[in-house]
Amino acid sequence: MASSLTVANVDAGYAAVRVLEDVSLRVDAGETVALLGTNGNGKSTLMKCIMGIVRPSAGSITATIDGTAHELIGLSTEAIVDLGIAFVPEGRRLFPKQSVLENLQLGAYRPKARAELQRNLDFCFETFPRLKERKGQLAGSMSGGEQQMLALARALMSAPRILLIDEPSVGLAPLLVSRTIDKIKELKEGFDLTVLMAEQNFTQAIRIADRGYVIVHGRIAFEGESAEALNNNDLIREFYLGA
């Protein structure tokens, strides 16, 4: 069954600072949607609103999980994770002093996910054989690319239906960026996920995105119904390609 996400007219900010203004977007079932924008435009804040880490001051966020609609605003983060939404935070945010295995186990902290821990762990090790080799190693001692893989795997440990990924390319070498992006596509297809990915690396992101939104100063400036539409947009030229 399919899962989708709808954000409608969301305003949000931190104390007196308004970050998001009237943001609306949708991620349809089985899609990969890219949220594009440079630093400081509100991509991460939107992700945090969806996860219940930042509370929006207006608007609604609805997730439809396997056919049932849930209003997310007002739910705690752990309740949102329980519903089947997983989050890969910007900069990976692993538990550096825990082993790879412990990081994965912590991804399945919710009682619901704990019941399926072994099965999901097997899946993760199958998808990321490297992590199996290094399961006893401290997460903080791995390379950037491996850490990104671990962050993705940790998110999958809660057996999500919807995956939010905040800037998977941050701090990675170009080759690793493209590998990470490929891996996300592979995971999406393998686990039948619906994916919302915030990214500044435009060219990499639209390789796997079905659609995309450009966010500028906290507003959705452009909505591209296809990767092509994004590619041929003036705003994108202005903001990314410097032309």
Add this chain to the structure above:
Amino acid sequence: MRAVPFVLALVVVACAIFGVGRAIGSSYAFFLGYVVVQYIVLGTAWNILGGYTGYVNFGVTAFFAIGAYSTVALYKLVPAMPLPVMVLIGGAMAALVGLGTGYLTLRLRGVFFSIATLALAVVVQTLITNWDFVGGARGAYVLRPKLAPLIGGEYVQYLFVVMLGLCVIVLATARAIERSSLGYGFAAIRDDEAAAEAAGVPTLRLKLIATTLSGGFMGMAGAPLPYYVTYLDPTSGFNLNYAVNAIAMPLIGGTSSWLGPVIGAVLVGGLQEVLRVTISSAANVLVAGVLMVAFVILAPQGIVGLFKRRPK
């Protein structure tokens, strides 16, 4: 359950220690033993919050003194109340304060939380100093019965047994936490709180559990104190020694395991007693301070960390 053999082993060790004390037959041995065991309890209680979740609590004396002053108040209200009941009530009071403090301050992270707990100690001390019923600034006398109930002998033996029992409970709890999902959650908070939250760890709830348990056990450690010292005033009840030792001992022993505070308390507490007798009682804080600085620089994982190597 898996914990049963461990608890049994603790009880056996505790009985053996008490047996040795009886065989020595000197009341000084019991006075010394009480102090060391009290620090094991206090250090372990601090470690549940400070070591496992990484929230450094400088307000140890607030919780410790709430336990002690709760006993003073109960002694004035119901003099016949058995000591273990007083310990439970004192612990409950301190646990409540722990819960409240947690609720008010846990939105603060890192050093800001520590500053807030420091303020808590000052606030509680001011309140108690101005509370006449428990003696106010003058202090309060508690008459220690001559003989120990149940076990016979001097009363200090009874105090020692109560503290040993408390120690068994606290250590069993600490070890159970380490091996449960609670402990994993605490470690996740210590490593990266934002990531823990994103992974679905209910961080606020876990932190409240930690402050409540930690505060409660600190209060329990302080509850028998009035009977031990027989005269309690705010200056001694809120003595900096308790806070410094409760933090130094887990750091020296190692904060990652229940064994750390035990090693730290036995080592530092024992050394302090030796110095108190041979040199001067003023050397106490100096010892804890110097050792703490040395360990933070040379062995930040504490003594336990020196022997524990993580698998590569």
